[in-house]
Amino acid sequence: MHVVCVGGSDAGISAGLRARELDPSTEVTVVVAGAYPNFSICGIPYYISGEVGDWHHLAHRTRADLEAAGLHLLLDTRATRIDVDARQLEAIGPDDTPALVDYDALVVGTGARPVRPPITGLDTLGAADGVHLLHSMGDTFALGDSLEKLQPRTALVVGAGYIGLEMAEGLTTRGIHVTQVEAAPEVLSTLDPELGTLVHAELVRHGVDIHTGTSVTGIAKGADGLHVTGQARDGEALSWDVDLVLVVVGVTPETDLLVRSGAQTGPRGAVLVDETMATGLPHVWAAGDCVATHHRLLGTTYLPLGTTSHKQGRVAGENALGGNARFAGSIGTQVLKVFDLVAARTGLREHEAIAAGFDPASTTSAPDDHKAYYPGSHPITIRITGDRATGRLLGAQLVGHLTTETAKRVDTYATALFHGMDVADINDLDLAYTPPLGSPWDAIQIAAQAWVTQHQPASTRTQP
Amino acid sequence: MHVVCVGGSDAGISAGLRARELDPSTEVTVVVAGAYPNFSICGIPYYISGEVGDWHHLAHRTRADLEAAGLHLLLDTRATRIDVDARQLEAIGPDDTPALVDYDALVVGTGARPVRPPITGLDTLGAADGVHLLHSMGDTFALGDSLEKLQPRTALVVGAGYIGLEMAEGLTTRGIHVTQVEAAPEVLSTLDPELGTLVHAELVRHGVDIHTGTSVTGIAKGADGLHVTGQARDGEALSWDVDLVLVVVGVTPETDLLVRSGAQTGPRGAVLVDETMATGLPHVWAAGDCVATHHRLLGTTYLPLGTTSHKQGRVAGENALGGNARFAGSIGTQVLKVFDLVAARTGLREHEAIAAGFDPASTTSAPDDHKAYYPGSHPITIRITGDRATGRLLGAQLVGHLTTETAKRVDTYATALFHGMDVADINDLDLAYTPPLGSPWDAIQIAAQAWVTQHQPASTRTQP
Structure with a gap:
């Protein structure tokens, strides 16, 4: 069994590693256009800032790690064509040497490329x-x-x-x-x-x-x-x-290889795949920033995220071996650190919810991250979006100080969303409390209560 | 409608506030044995340490706040007997003045008292x-x-x-x-x-x-x-x-008032209540540290926690007005800060799981809280307990540095437990990632993967 992965970033490497993990007898080749497989491109800003001193540290795994895990790497090798019938990948290697790689299963993770906006001079200056x-x-x-x-x-x-x-x-x-x-x-x-x-x-x-x-x-x-x-x-x-x-x-999906082989495209020109990451081309899977994303609330969309690429690559790698794994879907959970602030979101904002057929309403509140009597508390601004008709949680946006555990508080909303919880039921969650780090009702519950008070006052009033 | 709450701590106050929130025409009286209603007793260590300069700040709400919310407070008043048939509470007020309080509904939140271990001299010294x-x-x-x-x-x-x-x-x-x-x-x-x-x-x-x-x-x-x-x-x-x-x-439930009126007791002598916080005595609810706890995995147990008291008080307050709220159950989520460490847990440990009829197995791993290339990363020690037979998540224990967001990472496990997730499915959760605050697979997912690798290697191997 020979699994070939195109792309040395999150999706391709995850697929290859998963295949080796499940069956160490599988031969795995990863075709990498550049010389830097498995780099954390999300870490680039911290190398440029000087906070990461050595660019080598940006690698999730070193080349030696990858080879020790059984991945055969073809670096500086650009895949140019898939011969689907012959199960053969055509590529151009170092020094423009053409290469032909036979495969039993192919996983394409060609990623995305940066958008070039229409700015005069951008094409000539570099x-x-x-x-x-x-x-x-x-x-x-x-x-x-x-x-x-x-x-x-x-x-x-x-x-x-x-x-x-x-x-x-x-x-x-x-x-x-x-x-x-x-x-x-x-x-x-x-x-x-x-x-x-x-x-x-x-x-x-x-x-x-x-x-x-x-x-x-x-x-x-x-x-x-x-x-x-x-x-x-x-x-x-x-x-x-x-x-x-x-x-x-922003970025746009890099789909030439798959499209030339007849793959179908969807939102933003990304390649359409099913939940098993199959492209519809026989024996060809695809994952990561080059494919359209299954979103648990929106259906098919385009939402390139590293977390998603890892998950999809893992699914593709398992299925390339004949497995039946399924990508459970994104809900668009994201977080960003900007100086001393953290901004996070999961799920939908109102305009997205409307487009998806919901009847959304939002409430913003700013509960403290922990009991105000303990030093260092800060409000977290939390905006909850829920469905007026059903009470279902649709999304949450949070902005808080770096010390407020905002980056992981959003994960509780993400987990609640994954399970289709109602906003009101977030109050039932048994969450951790100690005065230096929380409140008896956690900030995320206080924000949910604020939404319910504003949008479901009738439903909370009992009928004696 | 006159709701009387016995106890000025989390359960009693939550019940009273909830009743007023749902129906501002309700008359609410809170009978408080001491002079300090609605204090955050979890904050006492931080007053003793000197981190909280003024003990008044330990109040969740001031007396004025409570009165503004419509709670009538009877301070320094000790409830001595419930006349269930007459719906009358007997009490001793300041200066040993006897008092009789008529009620339509009674919520008892008498809390717990500290255990006195058998130490020679403890009874005479003070x-x-x-x-x-x-x-x-x-x-x-x-x-x-x-x-x-x-x-x-x-x-x-x-x-x-x-x-x-x-x-x-x-x-x-x-x-x-x-x-x-x-x-x-x-x-x-x-x-x-x-x-x-x-x-x-x-x-x-x-x-x-x-x-x-x-x-x-x-x-x-x-x-x-x-x-x-x-x-x-x-x-x-x-x-x-x-x-x-x-x-x-530790503490022991303070149940004399209810037991003298015929309430039934269960684990550790705590008063038995149903999920509506009803005691079985007509028109009498109870909540907080004086009652046995409904645990989602263990059934009835005793697990006094402030978070639980707030939730139960809220349910009791709603039902005292004729509502039909239910306490969704505890899963024992707890967190503690000790100097620069945070220790947290949710769900069951192995001995508890065995007692509850599960077939538990545990795996400990120590994934980094965020990408190691970004300064300040620390491993979080995470011990996952899952059921060997079904793959279900049973519990998680975490110890990490104060900056690792361990206190809120446990909440994701708590939310997964609430929904009865399998350990393996934690990998499907769409969690937040940015290099300074996480990893593409969050630490909590890496720990779940470690459990699956150790205890379910067969189930993850595909059959091509």
Whole structure:
């Protein structure tokens, strides 16, 4: 049995490891386009910031670890075509050497590539000019080189999503003054603006100069650095002179290999798979950022996340061996650290819930993370979205101080959502309490009570 | 409608507040034996330590808050008898004034009292001698007085359960050298010894002198302080000369009022109630530390916890008005901070699981709280107990550094337990990840995988 995985990131490696774990007699080959298999690309901002001193530490596992686990790695090898009938993968190896790899089962995890927004100059300027996109380890080294060579004092970050915000923090931590430009009305547009504004304030507090509702239209090389032009929503023309530009406005699925072989695509052009991660092409599975995501509340969507890639890769690896594992579905749980704040969400926001046929209502409250009498308590801003018709929990968004265990409090909502709990029933959960770390009703229960009080007052009133 | 609550702690106050919340026309009287309604007795160690400067801050709500919420408080009033047929509560008020209170519905939350172990001298020595039990605000003030008057340099704490450990920390924080004596083989005997030993080491690291497997047999007043004698399990006689002794070896339910009226009792002598918190006596509900606890895995047991008291009080308050609320049951979720460590548990340990008819097996692992490349990561020791026959999660015990969000990671296990999840299915949960705060597979999932690998290797192997 020979399982071939295309892609050396989370999905491909997870699939290969799972296959070896289940049957150590399985031969597993991983075809890796670059030279850096199994790197934690989520860690790149912390290498750029200087908090991770050695880039090698960003590897989830070293090459030696992977080989010891029985994965045969073909590095610097780009898969170009799948011959589905012959069960053969065509590839171009180092020095442009063509390669043919026979397989019994193929798992494709080609991931995603960064979106290039329509900014004048972005196509002609590049790393040598201090203009960067950031997705791969190669991009990381190029940015590292620019930081060394240019010694930038100022940088402009296009985009204020997860990576954009982490990079704003990372560059600020390096002592670089950051201007951040975001087209949406508020930073971190994956949260409702009333929570995004808290993250915005945290960035400002740390000296980041933020322009929301503003598009970057052009980048040009000036006498002394880069001249960036933009336009605010009201039409006002803006410009900035900076030493470095970083464009991080999201990703798009990398599907060429599968699409050329006849795979079907869905939302955002991602490859459609079923819950077993089968592509519909015989003996070909796919997982990770290149595929459409099964979402437990939304059905099929596109929601690339590392956690999901690991889970899907594991399922694909098991099924490549003839198993019957199923991806249980995402609920879009995400968390972000920005300086001393943590912002998290799980499930749906109102507009998503409406699109999915629910009748959502939301309530925001700000219970303390622990008893206020014990030093160091902070409110956690929690916005609960529930279904008015059924009382069902639909989503939760949380923003709290780094010390408030917000990153793991969201997991309780995620687990409640996984089980389809009603908002009111969150009060029944037996959660941990000690005054330095919680309250007899945990903050997540107090927020649920606030939702019930606002949206289900009648149902809680007894009829004597 | 007049609801009378006996007891000014979590259960009684929660019941009264819930009744008023549901129907603001309800008259609610709370009969409080002491002068300190609605105090957070879990916060006492942090007042003694000096971290809470003003004892008033330990109140969940002030007397004014409670009165503003519509609760009529009868302070310093001890309920002595329930006339069930007449729906009348007899009490002794301030200055020994007898009082009669008519009720339509009665909620009894008389709580628990500290256990007095059979230690020679404990009956004759008291606060004036520097010998203390600790449960109420009165006890707290007495201990505070001793700390002022005696200015102790050394203290001996009898018992190393939750309160004993918190007090060992609190007294150490005040600069007092603490000797701690525990009869069980390891401290924090609510955890398996391999986790208790981590807590033990943390205490030692902070200078606490611990004697496990050792009973205190006597306390006597010496020329210059207190002479405490004890015996180790091997028969060795031990003695200590200290300035202060604190005896905190657990609580026993305070049931006299209900038992005298004919209420039935169960485990540990606690009053039996059904899931509506009804006592079986007409129009009389009971909640909190005085009642036997419905446990979702164990059935009826005794497990006094503040979180449970709040939930049960809320249910009793709703049902006193004619509602049909049900206490969903405890799963024994608990957490404790000891210096820089957090110890938590939920569900069952093996001996409890065996007694409940399961076929338990446990696996301990120590995954990092977050990606090791990001500064500040620590392993969390996680011991998972699952049922060998069904794969069902039965319990989890965790010990981790204060910064590892262990206190809220246990909540995810608690929520999984609430829903009867299998250990293997914990991998399906969509949990939050960012490198500074987690891993693509969260620590709680890695621990679940370790259990599955050890105890269900066959079930995870596919049959191609």
